[in-house]
Amino acid sequence: MEDSAQHIATFSESLSIALPEIILAVGAMVLLILGVFRGDRSAGLIGSLSIALFIIAGFAIIQLPSERLMAFGGTFIVDSYARFLKILVLIGSSVAILMSVAFNEREKMNRFEFPILIVLAVLGMCMMLSANSLIALYMGLELQSLSLYVLAAMNRDSLRSTEAGLKYFVLGALSSGLLLYGSSLIYGFTGTTQFDVLGELLHEGDLSIGLIFGLVFLSAGLAFKISAVPFHMWTPDVYEGAPTPVTAFFAAAPKVAAMGLFVRVLITGFTGEDVTPQWQQIIITIALLSMVVGAFGAIGQTNIKRLMAYSSIGHMGYALVGLAAGSQEGVRGILIYLLIYFAMTLGMFACILSMKRRDGMVENIDELSGLSRNQPMMAFGLMVLLFSLAGIPPFAGFFAKFYVFMAAVKAELYLLAVLGVVTSVIGAFYYLRIVKIMYFDDPTESFDLPMRGEMQAVLTASGLFTGLYAVFSLPLIQLAGTAASSLFP
Amino acid sequence: MALQAIAFYLFSAIVIGAAFLVISSRNPVHSVLFLILAFFNAAGLFVLLGAEFLAMILVVVYVGAVAVLFLFVVMMLDIDFVELRQGFLQYMPMGVVIGSIVLVELIFVLGAVTVAPEISAPAAFPVPPVSEQANTAALGQILYTDYVYFFQAAGMILLVAMIGAIVLTLRTREGVRRQKISEQVGRRRAEGVELVKVRPGDGI
Numbered sequence: 001m002e003d004s005a006q007h008i009a010t011f012s013e014s015l016s017i018a019l020p021e022i023i024l025a026v027g028a029m030v031l032l033i034l035g036v037f038r039g040d041r042s043a044g045l046i047g048s049l050s051i052a053l054f055i056i057a058g059f060a061i062i063q064l065p066s067e068r069l070m071a072f073g074g075t076f077i078v079d080s081y082a083r084f085l086k087i088l089v090l091i092g093s094s095v096a097i098l099m100s101v102a103f104n105e106r107e108k109m110n111r112f113e114f115p116i117l118i119v120l121a122v123l124g125m126c127m128m129l130s131a132n133s134l135i136a137l138y139m140g141l142e143l144q145s146l147s148l149y150v151l152a153a154m155n156r157d158s159l160r161s162t163e164a165g166l167k168y169f170v171l172g173a174l175s176s177g178l179l180l181y182g183s184s185l186i187y188g189f190t191g192t193t194q195f196d197v198l199g200e201l202l203h204e205g206d207l208s209i210g211l212i213f214g215l216v217f218l219s220a221g222l223a224f225k226i227s228a229v230p231f232h233m234w235t236p237d238v239y240e241g242a243p244t245p246v247t248a249f250f251a252a253a254p255k256v257a258a259m260g261l262f263v264r265v266l267i268t269g270f271t272g273e274d275v276t277p278q279w280q281q282i283i284i285t286i287a288l289l290s291m292v293v294g295a296f297g298a299i300g301q302t303n304i305k306r307l308m309a310y311s312s313i314g315h316m317g318y319a320l321v322g323l324a325a326g327s328q329e330g331v332r333g334i335l336i337y338l339l340i341y342f343a344m345t346l347g348m349f350a351c352i353l354s355m356k357r358r359d360g361m362v363e364n365i366d367e368l369s370g371l372s373r374n375q376p377m378m379a380f381g382l383m384v385l386l387f388s389l390a391g392i393p394p395f396a397g398f399f400a401k402f403y404v405f406m407a408a409v410k411a412e413l414y415l416l417a418v419l420g421v422v423t424s425v426i427g428a429f430y431y432l433r434i435v436k437i438m439y440f441d442d443p444t445e446s447f448d449l450p451m452r453g454e455m456q457a458v459l460t461a462s463g464l465f466t467g468l469y470a471v472f473s474l475p476l477i478q479l480a481g482t483a484a485s486s487l488f489p
Numbered sequence: 490m491a492l493q494a495i496a497f498y499l500f501s502a503i504v505i506g507a508a509f510l511v512i513s514s515r516n517p518v519h520s521v522l523f524l525i526l527a528f529f530n531a532a533g534l535f536v537l538l539g540a541e542f543l544a545m546i547l548v549v550v551y552v553g554a555v556a557v558l559f560l561f562v563v564m565m566l567d568i569d570f571v572e573l574r575q576g577f578l579q580y581m582p583m584g585v586v587i588g589s590i591v592l593v594e595l596i597f598v599l600g601a602v603t604v605a606p607e608i609s610a611p612a613a614f615p616v617p618p619v620s621e622q623a624n625t626a627a628l629g630q631i632l633y634t635d636y637v638y639f640f641q642a643a644g645m646i647l648l649v650a651m652i653g654a655i656v657l658t659l660r661t662r663e664g665v666r667r668q669k670i671s672e673q674v675g676r677r678r679a680e681g682v683e684l685v686k687v688r689p690g691d692g693i
């Protein structure tokens with residue numbers, strides 16, 4: 001670590017290291033100009049151009065040399081960990097834009113700003129994943145959150161969408177305040193904002209109570225962004241109120257980015273004999289609570305978007321189990337978990353976006369009854385995803401949970417692992433209830449239109465991934481392993 | 490020294506007094522005016538600390554922009570503040586409990602200001618003494634070089650704020666009549682004038 005940290009990149013080197021972010025930033029501005037000149041009828045064109053932009057940025061990320069690179073005086077870092085998660089974020093956002101096109105046209109909200117705001121949010125997420133200092137962390141987080149607030153309130157004519165946006169904004173601003181207060185305490189008590197310098201200091205240095213306060217506030221602020229209990233109150237309302245493609249976007253990419261950031265801050269900045277137990281107890285508590293609330297909260301839900309919100313709270317709890325372990329294996333478990341969660345969520349939302357009748361979208365779980373007879377393919381895909389979400393072998397969700405629980409057991413967190421297994425059994429109830437409704441209940445009126453091509457493609461890809469994960473898991477595990485090892489120099 | 494001490498206590502006393510009046514005065518316009526007074530005196534405190542840039546920014550940004558915006562909002566929106574305060578007593582016990590918890594926490598943190606010297610050593614960019622360089626210049630030297638990444642990132646955040654404000658509030662209204670000079674100039678006689686033959690005694 002000493003050798004690589006010593007090399008300070010010049011300004012032009014820094015620019016080439018941050019090339020993917022620069023492409024996204026410049027691209028967003030070009031698209032904005034295009035949109036302003038051509039008006040809302042260019043929404044479709046700008047949507048496809050945004051996806052093209054993501055692909056170019058993805059190639060730029062792969063092109064970068066594979067060692068750890070530091071830019072802008074060490075505040076910006078690119079390592080295989082950041083690369084892995086950035087690619088994930090780019091894929092998720094492309095799929096979200098793809099799935100939004102038809103919906104936006106039907107609901108009369110096909111405005112050209114929609115894909116541009118997603119591009120800007122993705123820029124923020126990439127900055128979060130590459131952040132190596134508290135200021136860079138805050139900048140990325142705020143860029144991402146601000147875009148998300150606007151996206152949530154995008155459907156101005158819907159009262160619920162506006163409410164979702166406002167609620168998200170107010171609570172998000174509160175969490176930013178907590179995070180900033182924590183950051184200022186950490187800076188005040190250590191004199192640095194850079195994670196790697198913090199890590200070196202805390203490795204041997206004594207802890208002051210002020211620093212621990214700062215750490216607690218910082219963790220609370222970040223827990224808010226991944227909607228871990230007890231900072232989850234906004235999630236069901238925002239998921240339900242926001243337009244469905246926006247919810248699909250919320251559930252996948254920002255969760256991955258915020259989780260990635262959380263892991264990087266704690267592992268590189270606050271690892272040491274004295275300091276690790278300090279945050280470990282926080283993470284254990286919120287992981288436990290998230291798993292429990294995720295499992296029990298979802299049982300009574302009738303709206304499928306609210307159900308997905310509780311499901312995501314629960315899944316973030318399982319991913320946090322890996323962080324609580326604090327080991328390289330734990331981080332690898334989180335990465336695999338995020339990858340699989342991400343694939344399952346996008347598939348689920350492809351189905352939810354296809355739940356429409358002639359008079360509009362339906363969101364009630366009961367509307368799925370008898371789906372197996374009306375649309376057998378969609379029902380089958382949904383069933384695979386639900387089995388996987390419940391964590392039933394041999395589907396992908398089982399392996400995701402397996403790796404994080406194994407890491408927890410190796411770190412001797414037996415209680416956490418056992419309770420994790422118990423809550424996933426409870427959680428299986430509400431996933432399997434949907435399967436029962438689809439296959440054994442009497443059919444109601446069927447969804448009038450067959451699934452659109454892009455939804456079919458997303459559902460097929462996600463279904464194949466979760467169903468056949470066991471077959472091609474090895475290279476993915478290796479990839480996650482290298483990514484995780486770059487956090488542990 | 491004595492003069493400085495007098496100035497410090499004067500500014501601090503006025504800040505605290507004005508802050509109290511902000512939340513206690515009945516008329517919201519008075520509240521905003523007291524807020525401006527508090528800002529000015531806080532700026533005075535910054536000058537005493539040798540942070541003249543912060544003092545300037547406080548006056549320019551907070552007094553010049555934020556407080557004036559507050560005034561506009563307070564004067565233009567007809568908010569019934571008496572009604573807003575209705576729930577005050579109801580929520581007060583909860584507020585007092587949370588406030589005192591935070592106060593106790595802060596006292597704990599303040600009690601812990603014995604920073605180990607080796608930990609506080611690597612301050613990233615030490616502030617040069619004012620006699621050598623004014624701190625506006627010192628900030629300028631690092632803002633566009635070492636901190637250029639943050640500077641640009643802040644620019645992107647402001648761009649999103651602007652897009653958001655436009656997306657959420659701009660509506661193209663139907664039936665708005667705008668002056669179109671080209672159409673006015675391009676009018677022909679045939680479109681504008683109609684010749685009607687009026688027979689005597691009939692009218693039109």
